[in-house]
Structures are given as C-alpha cells and as structure tokens.
Amino acid sequence: MASAKDNKNKLAFLSMPAPASYVAGLGRGASGFTTRSDIGPAREGPSEEVIAEARAKRGEEAEVDPEQFQDPDNEYGLFAGMTYEADDEEADKIYEQVDEAMDMRRKARREAREQELLSQHRAERPKIQQQFADLKRGLSQVTDAEWESIPEVGNLTRRKRQRGNERTYVVPDSVIVGDRGKGEYESSLDPMQQQSGGLATPADGAMTNFVEIGQARDKILSLKLDQATNGSSSSSSAFASGTSTSIDPKGYLTSLDTHASTIKSEAEIGDIKRARMLFDSLVKSNPKHGPGWIAAACLEEHAGRMVAARKIIKKGCEECPRSEDVWLEAARLHNNDDAKVILANAVQHVGQSVKIWLAAADLEHDVKAKKRVLRKALEHIPTSVRLWKETVNLESSPSDARILLARAVEVIPSSVELWLALARLETPEKAKGVLNKARKAVPTSCEIWIAAGRLLEQEVSRGEVKKEEGVQESEEDKKKREKMLLAVDKTIETGVKELRKHGVLLTREQWITQAEKCEAEGSLRTSEAIVKATVSIGLDDNGEESSEDEKYDIWVSDAQASESRGSIGTARAIFAYALKVFPHRSSLWRLASALEKAHGTPQSLIALLETAVSYCPTAEVLWLMLAKEMWVGLGDVRGARGVLERAFEANSESESVWLAAVKLESESGGEKGGEVNVARELLGRARSVAGTQRIWMKSAVFERQQGNYDVALSTVSEAIKKFPKFDKLYMIQGQIYHEHKKNIPAARSAYANGLRASPKSPTLWILASRLEEADGKSIKARSLLEKGRLANPGEERLWAEAVRVEERAGGGAGNAQAKALLARALQECPASGLLWSMAVWAEPRPARKGRSVDALKKSAEDGRIVCTVARLFWSERKVEKAREWFKRTVNAEVGEIGRGLWGDGWGWWLKFERAYGTEEHREIVRSLCAAAEPRYGEVWAAVSKDDRNRGLGTRGILELVADKLET
Template sequence: MASNKPNKLAFLSMPAPASYVAGLGRGASGFTTRSDIGPAREGPSAEVIAEAQARRGEEQEVDPEQFQDPDNEFGLFAGTTYEADDEEADRIYEKVDDAMDARRRARRCAQEQIEMAKHRAERPKIQQQFADLKRGLSAVTDSEWENLPEVGNLTRKKRRREERAYVVPDSVIVGDRGKNEFENALDPRQNEVCFDTAADPGAMTNFIEIGQARDKILSLKLDQISGTATTSGSSTSIDPKGYLTSLDSVIIKSDAEIGDIKRARMLFDSLVKSNPKHAPGWIAAACLEEHAGRMVAARKLIKQGCEMCPKSEDVWLEAARLHNNDDAKVILANAVQHVGQSVKIWLAAADLEHDVKAKKRVLRKALEHIPNSVRLWKETVSLETSASDARILLARAVEVIPLSVELWLALARLEPVERAKAVLNKARKAVPTSHEIWIAAARLWEQVASGQPEAEKLSQYVLVDKTIASAVGALRQHQVLLTREQWLKEAEKCESEGAVRTCEAIVKATVAMDIEEEDQLDTWESDIDGAEARGRVGTARAILAYALKVYPNVKHLWIRAAELEKAHGTRESLDNILSRAVQHCPQTEVLWLMGAKEKWLAGDVPAAREVLERAFIANPESEQIWLAAVKLEAENGEVDVAKQLLIRARDVAGTQRIWMKSAVFERQHGDFDAALQTVSAALKKYPKYAKLYMVQGQIHASQKRYAAARQAYAAGLKAVPKEPALWILASRLEELDNKSIKARALLEKARMVNPGVDTLWAEAVGVEERSSGANQAKATLARALQECPSSGLLWSMAIWSEARPARKARSVDAVKKTNDDSLVLCSIARLFWSERKIEKAREWFGRAVARDEHDYGDIWGWWLKFEREHGTEEHRELVRAKCAQTDPHHGPVWQSIAKDDGNRGKHTKEILELVANALQ
C-alpha cells in the first residue's frame, strides 16, 4: 500500500536553479585545482550576486567611488583654485555653525546628563552594583581573609578522581630524621691546623696564614698613611686619633653605587670623545673619578681636558684643585700662558702662595696683564699694611679705572679730610651719576662737624643738608631718578653705619618726593612704623620731625613723637618734644600731663607744678589736669594743698569724677564724715553715677554699718541697674553679713537685668563654692559657660574646677573657645608650673601678658610668684620692669590691693609684690 507522506529527500533529485552557486551565501566562489582538467567554471556575475542578495533581503554595499568624478581623483572641486573669498566664506559658515550649535548647547548637555543619569539608574554599572560590598570589605580582618574557603568546582561536571601514591625514598626519611640532631663529639681532625670546609671538601683553609696575612696588610696600610706616620731612624709612630678619623672617612660603596659610577663613566667617556672641546664634560669626568677614589685617573682626565680646552679657565682651576700645592702652581703658571686675562686664575694663583710678599708679587703681575680689574686692585690694596702704600695704589687704581665708585670711596676714606674733599670732587666729576659719592661727601661734612665745638656744629650740619639737596638736583639733571624708597633705604644704611645727621639730611630732601598732598600724612606714618619695626629709630625720628614741620597742629603726631623719645631717646629730648608740643597743641591735655609726669619722675616737683600751672591756664576746666595736680600734691605730702585743689576743682570743673575723687580722698585720709557729705552732695548733682553709690556703700561697710551700706547699694541699683560692679558689691555685703541666700538672689536678679555678663556669673560661682560646695559651683559654672561660651574668665575657672588629669584637655577647649584669652593663657602657664615644666611655664606667662587686652594685674602677680620659686633675680627684675612699664589697673586681687587705703601712694612695683603675696 502506497504512502501519502511527501518525500523529504526528493529535492536532491531536482535540478538546481540556473543561477545557483553552491556556497554563495557564505561567500564561496569558483576555484581551480590541479586535478581539474581545464578551467573551472566562472563565478556568478555581479548582477547575479545582487539579485541573490535582494531575494535574501540584504542591502547592497554603496561604493564610495560611485559618485566620484572620473576626471577628478580627489574631489569634485579639487582642480579649482581656492581663493581668499572662498576661505572667508568657509570661515563665515563655520561661525554660523558654531553659533547655531551654541544656542542650545547648555540645554542639550543638561538633557544628555539627565538621560545618562536615568540610564545609569535603570542599568547601573557592575562596579556601582558592588560598591556597597566593596566598602564592606574594609571591615574584613586579616584572619577572615586567611580563612576564606578555596573555590570549588562550579561547573557541575563530574571529574575523574586520579589518586596516585608515590613511594618516599629512604634518603628523604633518613635526612628528615637527622635534621634536628646535633653531635656532642669533637671532630678527630680538630687538633689539626687545616680543616675541610663543608662546601668544598677538597678546599683547605689555613686560618693561621690568614691571620698573618691580615696583620701584614694592616701594618703596610699603617706605614702608608700620609700625615699620620712620622719616621725617626727605623722607628715609626702612628697617631691613633688621626688613623681612626681617617677610617671614619672611608666610604664603602654599595653594588648599586658602583654600577652607577660605571654607567656614568661610560657616558662621560662618550661625551669627551664626541665633543672634546667641551670643558664641562672633562670637569665632570674628573669629578666622577675623584668621587670614585681614583685620583690618578681624575688628574689624567683633567690634564687631557687642559690640553683639549686651553682657553677654559674652569678646567685650569679644577686641575689646580685636584693637585697638591706645588703642582697647582705649575698648572696655573701654564694657565696664565693661555688665559692671561682671567681674574679667577690670578686670584687662585695668589691664594696658593702662603707668603704675603709672594702674593703681592703675583697680584702685581696680574695687574700688569689686567689693569682694569677692580677686584684685583682691591685684593692688592687689602694686602698692604701701610696706609700710605694703600693710598698710592688706590691713586693709581682710580687713574686706570676712573669709573669705579668703589675705588674712589676707598681712596677718600684713606685720605685726610682736606684731600678727601678733593678726591670726592674728582670722583663726582668722573662719575656724575653716582649717588654714593654725594652721600660720602655729606658724611665727610658730618665727620668734620663732629670734631668741632657746639657753636660751629650747626653750620657744618647745614652743609650736610645742602650737599644732599644738591645731590638730588644734580642726579636729576643727569637722568638718575632714584625713587623715594631707595633714598629711605640709603638713609637707613647711613644710620646703621653711624652717620645719623646724613640720614636726617636724606630724609629731609627726599621724604616728600612723589607723594600727593592728601596722601602725605598716611604715607609718612606708615614709613615711621616700618622704620621703627626695623629698629631704625633715627630714620623714624627724622621722618616724624619732617611730618611735624609740615603738620604742626596734628596732636597725635606729637604724642607719637613723645612716645618715640620716651622709648628710645633721652630725658632731654623728651622734654624738648613735649615743650614744643604744648606750644603747638595747647588744648591737648595728655601732652601737658606727660610733661608734668616726666618732670615729677625726674625728681623736679617744682617744674612739674609749673607745667600744670601753665596747663590750667590753657585748659581751666580740664578734669584730668585738676586730678593730676591733686595727685602730685598728695604724693608729695601736701595734703592740705590737695584738698584746696579739690575744692577749687569742684567749683571750676565740677565733673562727677572730680566729686567721686574728692570723696575717695577724704576717705583715704580718715575723714569719713566729710567723705559721706561729699558723696551726698555729689548724688544730688549726679544721681546716675554708680561709683558714688559704691563709695558710699564701702564707707558704711568699712564702719560695719551694714544697714546703711545696704540702703546705699539698693539706691544705687534702683538708679543704675545696668552696673554689674554695683550688684557684685551688694552681693558681697550680704555674704559679709552671713546672708548667702540673699547674695545668691541678688546675683540671680543681676543676671536677669544684665544678661551675658561673665563677671556676674563668676561671682555667682564663687558664692556657690563658698556656701554650697564644689559640686554646686561646678553646676553653676556649666550654666555660665552656656550663656558666655567665649569668656576667658569663666574658662579659666573651668580649668581649675576639673580634676588634675582632665585639666589639660579642658585647657585645649578653652584656648579654642576664647581665641587665646590672656586669663586662659595664664591658667595654662600655671598648669605647666604645677607640672614643673619651667621653661614652658615662663613662655606661656610671656604670651599671657603679651595678649592681655583687659589690663589685668593678677597675671603679672602670678608671673612674679612663679619667678620667686623657679627664677633668678634677673627674671624677677625683668617681670617688675615690664609690669611697671605696662602699669595695669584691673584684676580682682590687684584692685583690692591697689585701692586699699593703706596702700595709697605706692608704686606699681610695690603693689605687684603685694599681689604676688596675696595670690593663692
């Protein structure tokens, strides 16, 4: 029965299409083999291939040469001329394209970034996917890394396990067994001289011969040491120290250094062979051999360099350096034949001579060859011991080299005054553009004036000023325009060399150059600051004098001049400045007060009174002058005169401070009733002046009339609630009366009225410490630091409230929070003191007083207390002197002692001693 199923293999018997080529789809084509007879059939044509690809849906490849002009190989317009208008057109089109592209470039870039971010969010990179895992690897310990399991077979394919067994040789077992054994029996050959080495059984080592050879070599080396061996007859003595020093100087080179030397030697060898006229190559090659320790090779190389480069002075100098003294003389003698115009060669030859006469002979021979060398003339003159011989040489030198300013000035310094003037005149004519000659002439006039009487000095000093003024004009005519800063540098140079009057003349003639009138004062003040900072007090004084001449009514310039003279001048110069100052600025009170104080300190009390009398005439209502007069009389024992002055002051000036000082003066001299009457009268005129209430309360408290004192403070708090010191005095009064609760309440109310005042918080901490203990005080201090986080007073208390181990960390926080407050620095110095770090403590005390902006005297007291324990008398005197110069007025302990009635009239040094005694 026939089957209806189609035969799948029937196509094999079907004829192939006419255009069918076997393997055409995979790129096959017809070919010919040796076994073929005749040519093989041709491959399909291009049309057939295109038709077949079209049936498969493949796109035809576009021929890039399809649209090419057959007559033009490179382009359609390649044969035409590219002219300037074509270039301009292309450039315009490029600009248009760039402008169109830039219009939406920012928006396009932003859109691309958004799309890229979106794409990265949807399909992140593999490294981003594993970023958190990578970060987690940082926490993996070394033990966890070592315990990571080995990667097994993950292909899930069964592998054939091959297990092989090997037989261990007996030699391995025996060797392993005897590895840790040791022998306790001696080798029977130990008594023999020769031993067989384990490395080479056939080699023999004779240790006795090695020791003898070592001793022989050492003795030969000792005999060959130069400079350390001295031979006398047949005996040789060695300096052991010199030999050990020479052994220390021996450099043992490593293999790497030896390799570097060999490579460098090859490079330098190639250099000198390829360019034998290059002098630095020979020098470098010789230095390399010197570094390698081959002095003979180095000298040989540098000799060849001298032959190849005879015109190079550096080669000759290097050759002289590499040889000893006698050979170097011969080498430099040969060098002179080739480079006789080299100053360095002649100077090196002179340095080789140890005899002064020989040096002179060499240098004079050099001057015959090079007569216009300033350096040779200077070296020749420096060897002369006689001034007359040096003068003769310099006279010849300036004839040969008339343009050398240095030689002219040297000759002028050696000549007498009259002949020096003539020399400088000749120099000025020879070198009219040199300002040094003019300055030397001015200094010569100053030198002449210094040896004359006082009456004639002024006329000579006028010549100094005229000389410098002429110098400025003459140099300007010759187009030599030195700037103002250059002239001031010359002035400072003259001051440093002792020519102060010449310095002043230069300042007078040039300090106003090239400055606008409105900028003069500021510029001169900055010049004064700079000169004083560099230690040029004479220059600063001269600039200040010129500024006062231009601006005589500017009071802060006079104050500046007085301070400068007080710091660096004499008492006479200060008196002179102050006398001139009060003439030009009679309304400036501080100038009168400075003048009176200087007279008083000098011990001339009548002169101080005279100054104050003149000050009264110029300033009849000046509070400061009245109080200064009262202080002067009171300090000198004239109490009645001081009282009369205060009465007149209250009538004439009548300021609140004068009334307060009157009450204090009465209290200090024991007249409490008069003091209270004065305070009562003053309060009627000035009810808002807090210090009057303080004085009234202190007088009542000193007489133990606490109710009256409390009433005085209460009236003051009602009238002036914003005065912290009044609240503190009221609190201390209650604490003195054993009423700590009321004192605490007063301070609480004070902090509400005056928020953020650190002194009120500090007083509250002290009250808590005295009444409730350290814990409550520490809690109050913590609250205080929250409200006043940058208070140096509170942070210094916080440092000492901590236990000893925590104080250092607390001090670090305090320095950061308070920006180097002086009280914090003082506390840190005391910490170093407690740890017995003396130098650090002294350094920090110095920093504390340098940073003191609050005028605290307690810091000086702590420093003096420290120096009493660990310093010398010089240290203590230095602290006293600096404290007296600073004259502090604040600080809890300082004020309590300075304002004590029993300490009135005491100087700053005396109060400092009392403060140091009182500090705990």
C-alpha cells in the same frame, strides 16, 4: 639502512602541516585561550618599491629623508645644543593647545567609529569565551559524581587512578654517606697539610698558603703606617724609604675612621654605577660640556676613587680648555703643588678669568708670593675691581695702599668702591679733592655724595672731641662748627638735585635705607641730612600733591619701621621733619614723645614736650605728660606745679588737669603723704569750675582716704543729686557704709538705689551680691546675680561671681552645683577667657591639661587663658616653658584691656620668678611692669585702690599683688 629510514619517517610529521581541525592542547583540556586562528592571519603590506611606483604615477614628490639633516656628531638632533628660550616654550604651548583642540574636535567621531569597528569585529570573530558561554552555564547542573568521573589531564585512558598506589624508591647508600660528613669540623691538619707547611688543599685542587696571606697583611699594614706619617707630597721619598717614623696617632685613627666611612651600601654602589654610566654617556656624546666632566669627577671622588677622578678632570681640561670651572675643579682635586701647575696651565687658556687668578693666589702661603700672583693678574686683567681690592688688602702700609688705589681709579674710573677707599686713606683736605674727582667721574652715584657729607661730619666730630677733652671752644670755632653742620645738609641736598639731573631717581625707601646705614656706621648728622632732603620724595613731586593725611600716615609708618629696625636716629629725624610740617598735630607729638621716652633721656623728652605744648596748648595729654616727667622723671615737684599752672591757664575747665594737680599735691610732701589742704582746696575749686562727675567722685574718694567718712558721704549724696546715673557714686556710698560704718541696711539701700538708677552696671550687682553673702544671705546673693544676668546678658563677670558663690557655699570648685553653673556660663559666653580659666582649675589635676587645650581653641588670644597655661607648666616644674608663657601673658590682651595693662598677669609672673628665678629675672619683671603701668585686674584693682596703699608706685603695688595671689 631500512631501520634508519623508518626512524626518519617516524619524525616526518613534525614538518607536516597540521590537520584542518587541529587545535593545540585540546587533548589536555586546554581550550581557554585565543590563538592566531581566532584573530586571522597577518598579511604583508606593499613594499617600498611598490609605494614609490604608485606615488610616481600620481605625480607626488618623494618624501625627504628625515635623517639626512641629522648631525653626525650629535645623536640628539641638529638643534639639541641650542638654548631653549621663552619664545620656544610659548610656541610649543601654542602648538600643544592647537593639537588638543583638534583632537577634541575629532574625538567623538573617532570613538564612535572605533566602537563600530570593534562591535563588527566581535560579531564576525567572537572570543572563545563567548563561544562556550552556554556550555559554561550548563556546568552548573553537573553533579558531584559526574565531576569525580572526569579523568585527569593527560590521562587519555579514561580510567580513574586509584589512590594509595604511589611508588616509593630506596635512597642509595652513597647519598647517605655523603650527607653524613656535611656538619663535621676538623680541628687538626692531616699529614698532607702538615707536610705542605700550612697549605690547605681544597676539593678543587687549589693550594691556599696561609703564611703568605699573613705576610701580605703585614705589608699592607706597613704601607698604611707609612702613608699616615706626617708630611705632604714633598716628603714622598721618606714614605718610600720608610725612614719617616713620626706618626700622629689621632690622625691615623681619624684616617682609619674616614676609610671605614667610605664603605658604601649595595644600594649606593648601584646608584654610583648607574650615575657613572650616565656621566660616561654624557661626556662621550658632548665632550665640550664642562659641567659634565665636573660631575663625573665629583662622582668618582664621592666613590673614593681619587685617581679616576683626577684622570677624568684631566681629560675634561683637555676637552674644555676654555672652561674656568673645569680648571678650578682640577685644582681642587689635586694637592697644593700640582694645583699650582694646573692653574699655571689654565692661565694660558683663560687668562682673563678672575677666579683662576684668585685661586692661584689662595694657593700661595707667603704674602709676597700672593702679591706677585695678584700683580701678574692685574697685568692681564687691569679692569677687575675685585683683583684691585684683593691686592690693596694685602698691603700693610697705608701709603702703599694709597698708591695702588690711585692707580686703580685711573684704570677703572667708574668704580665707586675704589674712589671711596682712596678717600678714606687720604687726609681730610685731600679726601675732598678725591671725592670731587669721583663725583665728576661717576655723576650717578649717591654713595659719593653721602661720603662727602660724612667727611664734613667727621671734621665737626673732631672739634667736639677737643671740646670734651677740655679745650675751650672759641666763638669763632663755634660758628665754624655750626656752619659745617649746615654744610652737611647743603651737601646732601645738592647731591639729590644733581642725581636728579643725571636721571638717578631713588625712592624714599632707598634713601631711608641709606640714612639707616649711615646711622649704623656712626654718621648720625649725615643720616638726619638725608632724611631732611629726601623724606618728601614721591609725595610732592608727582604732579598732584599728596593730602596732609596721606603724608602724615606715610611719615609715621616710615618712622615706626625705622624704629623697629633699631634705627632710632633715623626715626627721630623723620618725626622732626614731620613735626615741622604738622606742628599742631598733638597725636604726632605724642608719637615722637613715646619714641623719646623709650630711647632718649628725661631731659630730651622734657625739651620735646615743652616744644609740644607751645604748639598745642589745648592738648591736655601733652601737659600731663610734661608734668609727670618733671615730677617722676626729674623729681622736680615745683617744676611740675608750674607746668600744671600753665595748663590751667590754657585749659581752665579740664578735668584731667585738675585731677593731676590734686594727685600731685596729695602725694608729694607733708606728714600724711601730701599737701592735703592744698589738694582739698584744688578739689573744691575744680567742683566749682569744671564740676564733672569724675571730679565729684575723686572728691569723695579723697575724703575717704583721709578718713573723713561723713564728709565723703555728704559729698557722695550731693554728687548723686547732680549725677543720678553715675554708678561709681553708689559704689563708694555702699562701700563706706559697709566697710567703715558697718551699716549693712544703709549699704543695701545704697546698692538698691544704684541698681535702680544703673541696672547695666555689673560691678554694682556684684557688690550688692557680696554684701548679702557677707550678711549670711546666700539665697539673696544668688537672686541678685540672677537678676543681674537678666539685665546684662552675656556678662562674664556676673557668671563668674555666681560660680564663686556656689564654690564658697559648697566648699570648693569641685562641687556639682558650681560645675553645672559653670557649664551654663560657658554656653552663654563661649569665648570668655575668665570662665575658661575657672573651668580649667575646676577639673581634677590629670584632666586640666586637656581642658586647657579646649580653652586655647576657643580663645587663644586672651591673657587669662595664657596665664592659666603658664601656671599649669609651673605646677609641673617646667620652668622655661612657664617663663615663656608668662611673657606671652603680659603681651596679650585681656578682653577689652590692652596689652600689658592686666596687672594680675604681672603679679603671677613675679610670684613665679620669686619661686624659680634669680634676682635679675625679678628685676626684669618689675622694670617691665613699671614701664607698662597696668591699671586693671581683679586683685590689682583691689590692692591699688586700698586706702592703705595710697602713694605706692607701680613696683610697690606689684609686690603686694604677688603676695596676695594664691596658687
């Protein structure tokens, strides 16, 4: 007994209070942490009774329990189910702003007070680190020997343990024997396993029967095969008995693949579990929330647990019987027969749901059954337009559909769709009555008035069809047809007025949209009537009438927008109305002519231009367009002459008309390609009547083309006396002396005179340089180009010609002098597409792609750079990319040259299509080039102005340019 008492007394110190100077862990050297004693003891505050008593003494009222108004069925608060509207959000923002303002007002005072309290607290109770800071600084003077003499933690004997005295222990034999058999495998059964018939006895004593495992596997496979047989839920008895043996191998393999694909990763399984917990909490906290049940069921469906999904959605239908979405989801998750039962129950609760009835009708595969369901639905919801439309669509007989629609408009007289559908099924005579009733029932619908106009247009169209079939149209029928066409305009105009009376004010854009819709449906005359009646809306009825320029700009933009959307008839009608308002604006006639040329016939274009020149007789371009269409479009040379004669009468001193007449006579007929004498006579008359510098130049060019070089030189000399500053006269004179007369000194003198008279002409400098280079004086050529660059700083053509001179002198683009000069040129003209293109081809083949990237960064919109990139793709055999970039080339601008006018780009594209394209591709290039009519380009200008190519059209010049271009 005494010994037990002594043992108990030995442990009595555990319940004793610690000595006053005791610090936990001090014996082990652990003194670098803060304990409760450093901070101070925690003190209990006053109890609730004491606080309540003190408040009662001061006369304060007791606080209201914030939980007493809590909804017991809703743990999220009393107003958690209410809608969070915009007013609530605005109020919350205002409160937050007020709180932030008050907080900022007190922030400086609060921070100062906190800093003061913190410094006071640190002064009274400093951290242990601060208390021992001086001792830590003294540790820097401790020597290595003193560090070695410090005893280890936990060693209180102050004796340093000597190294090398570690104790070792012998491993027992049982451990070695047990580890020996870990990596061994047995390939035969022991006698015990053989006696048990394939039963394995693990170490824990459990028996594993492999025979039963194999049998279970066969049963599962048999069940899978039964489920894979063809049939639906109606053949479930065949599945159960196993008598159904028709198996679709593809379907079975597909089902196996589907089951395999449903295996989820661990991350997906974790996400599904978390989502399941969230949805479970959602439906328990708010069981009347239909979307929660739907989301929970979809989650189980995604996880492959269809049974659980159907149970959840069934519970959702019980909790939310008024939610049509829940019923529809339940029908979706079940098979066809079960879905019918579900939707039948849904009708009992939400019989006014159109979606439920339509879903029930979709479940039926028989048309009669669908009709039965939809007619039952109409008994419950007779005011549903969608149900009526679905019911009518199921009818195969027009008479039955007509009867249904007649009943539908009685029940729903405000539905425009039903009225229009009924009118389409009626005869034209009865359709008018239907539309009249519809107009009275729905006086605010523009569709009814448009339908009336289309009905009148259809009657006119039927008359035109009879006329095309050979039925002779009488005079009375013709008048009737014209009267009905006018009735279309009158109907639409009346409709617009009636709609305004009833307060329906559609904008001009909305009416244009209706016109485009009518055009797309084949009612072109109704579209024109809509444009006539509404295109001025918003321009004349705003109190202040819009100015003519504003109307002009708006109508032009509307027409161009309709054209871009493919509504050519609507655009043509807008232009027709605008031309009636502004018949004397030649620019408007040109825009209308461009539309007609692109989308009309030559006859319609000529008729439009005839009207145009009658209103604008002084517009030279309209006369020229008319003459060209007569000559090129119809091949009527005599008619073109007559047009130009009338143009002379209206514009006797017009340079363009005179030159057009000369071109017509010189290129139409005659053994040498035209009526030369008539053209020469016209030029003489033009020089005497108009006498412009361009007419004198064309006279000299004409004589040069005819081979009369002396006459051409005399004409040029006389023209130079009249127009000494016109640079092209000197060019013609120098070219005749150089190329035809072979008189280089005379050519040099001509160019020198021209440079003195027109030093700002880069072409003159280039021709003078080429003359010196052809004469073998490259130094003089370089000098001329240098002077030209001084007179025309920043001129890319002069820099390019100087680089070419160095290339021809040095034997190629790779010589150092040409590269150095090209670098200087790029510094002078950093955005020049011509120089960047030359820089790309001056590089070795591997470096060209990188150089082209730099060129695109500097001037990506220049067609010459785009063409260079296309040629690089061509060299790499990237056919589709090259073709795409060639398309971009012809649609890009080249310096100041407009889109599609750079002929060299068209030549490169045709050359590419010759190598890699089909005849169809080449024909596309030719037709697009002929429509664009390019006029510029170094090679294109040289080919087109060659006397040997006189009379060739755009297609012929394009072929020659493609032949001359060198890759």
